[in-house]
Amino acid sequence: MSEAEHSSSSSRTGLTATITGLLVSISALFTADLSIEAKTIIPVIAGIASPFIAAGISRIQRKVEQAPELTDYLTAYENDLKYQKKALKDENLSAEAKADLETRYSTTVLKMATAHQDFRSETLGITTKASADPAD
Structure with a gap:
């Protein structure tokens, strides 16, 4: 794996983790009145959605940096x-x-x-x- 590919992969992983953390944190603010089951599923949904959001952000970033x-x-x-x-x-x-x-x-x-x-x-x-x- 080239250095550029490794750097891109690492930054995308970090971006995905950051987005997941943000989604979970923000959802915690708005889900105080929900049941425990609903509170449990939100981090799972955030973990599933965040790679797609990170991919979209990376794509936009490549376009801007072109x-x-x-x-x-x-x-x-x-x-x-x-x-x-x-x-x-x-x-x-x-x-x-x-x-x-x-x-x-x-x-x-x-x-x-x-x-x-x-x-x-x-x-x-x-x-x-x-x-x-x-x-x-």
Whole structure:
């Protein structure tokens, strides 16, 4: 396991434990009038729900920490897909134009599907300002 994978796994485990603790603590404030059975089940539910909440938070965090250049790249292609999809539904579109749009749509999907991989391997052709050569 690489150091980055180990660090990510450890932080996710810590986040899950923190969320579980918070859910149990908060629920204790609001469950004073409940039966013992209900009070017993709440930590179990918190333990089941917290990994999903932690995964969602981790996903949002990765999106926020993503390089702005990559975000711009992906956003542009997301917009392209939206307009391409809308254009493909146009009944007045010629068969030739529709075939061209379908090809472009497939190309756009492929570019988006490999964007992170291409960005990390620097084959995408965009770089972060921090990793760019200061002489430029």
